[in-house]
Amino acid sequence: MFHVEHQVAKCDLITPRFVINPTTRQHLNCMASAWEALEGLSVDDTCGEALSYQHCRARDFESPSTLTPGALRYTDDTAMALGILECLSLFKTIKQDALAWVFAKNFKSDPDRGYGKMTPRTLTQLSEAGSWRTISASAFGTGSFGNGSAMRGGPLGAYFSQDLGQLCAAATASAQVTNFHLEARAGAIAVAIATAEAVNCRHLPRDEACASIWQSVIKWTPEGMTLSALKLAHTFQSGSTADEVARAVGCGHEIFCPDTVPFAIWNTCRSIHDFTEALLSTIEVGGDCDTNAAIVCGIVAAYGTDAGIIRALACCARKSPCHRTETMTPLAQTTNCPSRN
Numbered sequence: 510m511f512h513v514e515h516q517v518a519k520c521d522l523i524t525p526r527f528v529i530n531p532t533t534r535q536h537l538n539c540m541a542s543a544w545e546a547l548e549g550l551s552v553d554d555t556c557g558e559a560l561s562y563q564h565c566r567a568r569d570f571e572s573p574s575t576l577t578p579g580a581l582r583y584t585d586d587t588a589m590a591l592g593i594l595e596c597l598s599l600f601k602t603i604k605q606d607a608l609a610w611v612f613a614k615n616f617k618s619d620p621d622r623g624y625g626k627m628t629p630r631t632l633t634q635l636s637e638a639g640s641w642r643t644i645s646a647s648a649f650g651t652g653s654f655g656n657g658s659a660m661r662g663g664p665l666g667a668y669f670s671q672d673l674g675q676l677c678a679a680a681t682a683s684a685q686v687t688n689f690h691l692e693a694r695a696g697a698i699a700v701a702i703a704t705a706e707a708v709n710c711r712h713l714p715r716d717e718a719c720a721s722i723w724q725s726v727i728k729w730t731p732e733g734m735t736l737s738a739l740k741l742a743h744t745f746q747s748g749s750t751a752d753e754v755a756r757a758v759g760c761g762h763e764i765f766c767p768d769t770v771p772f773a774i775w776n777t778c779r780s781i782h783d784f785t786e787a788l789l790s791t792i793e794v795g796g797d798c799d800t801n802a803a804i805v806c807g808i809v810a811a812y813g814t815d816a817g818i819i820r821a822l823a824c825c826a827r828k829s830p831c832h833r834t835e836t837m838t839p840l841a842q843t844t845n846c847p848s849r850n
């Protein structure tokens with residue numbers, strides 16, 4: 510954000526004809542915040558994917574920086590979050606027709622990003638000029654409540670952090686394009702609100718910031734299974750372990766919002782001050798490792814934790830072509846972790 514303001518001020522001094530109006534200046538600052546959240550999201554998405562089959566030994570990597578660029582590969586979480594930023598950069602809001610087109614375009618050009626089972630079908634239908642409303646609402650009969658709506662909520666929350674009401678409307682709109690169910694809307698809102706409050710509470714100590722995050726998440730998340738699980742997760746003290754909470758509320762084995770978002774929010778608040786701990790403790794419990802990690806570190810980055818590491822890894826992840834985790838050593842050569850189920 511400072512960088513943007515600095516550049517604007519410098520530009521004003523040298524070439525007064527190019528003064529940026531306040532609306533554009535605010536948009537640029539909001540985009541800068543959204544990019545910070547995206548960088549955290551993409552790093553943890555990438556690391557979560559790389560370590561998912563050896564999640565119980567995630568701590569054998571002493572630092573995320575030990576992952577080699579050739580082993581890093583972002584997944585659908587980052588791909589769809591990039592779609593959110595594409596839409597925001599063009600329209601400064603979520604236009605559902607445009608977002609559906611962007612998601613479909615990005616999927617068609619780069620389909621091998623680990624999209625879930627239903628999403629490729631939905632995005633393929635969208636690319637054939639179908640109505641997103643009809644296609645999304647009919648998925649699974651009642652609309653999907655998969656965690657795809659939540660995993661892309663971080664950058665959205667960072668962009669609209671100054672207006673939580675507007676953010677909820679945007680989160681709902683962004684969810685509905687592919688995940689029409691009310692629980693998908695709840696998951697998107699919860700993650701977006703948590704990220705927005707992380708931005709707003711950057712100047713506050715960890716405990717105060719997390720209290721504000723929890724308060725707003727529970728206030729703004731609509732009634733349903735996701736909110737019930739969020740309230741249950743909130744009853745666990747900060748001294749509890751990630752594994753205890755994952756066992757109580759799930760950690761994405763079902764890839765639904767209700768069994769993904771509550772653990773992610775809880776573990777974010779437990780380790781929001783420590784990027785590496787947030788990353789490794791999230792991956793370590795298993796479940797939907799890349800999505801859990803993407804949600805957690807999108808929020809951690811929005812709070813401003815360890816931006817240097819995040820930027821370095823995000824740069825590697827974006828430059829990296831598709832690689833399978835078999836290229837990794839030494840964990841890829843070990844036996845896979847047992848499933849929690």
Ligand SMILES: [Mg+2]
Nearest residue numbers: 584585586799
């Ligand atoms: Mg993924």
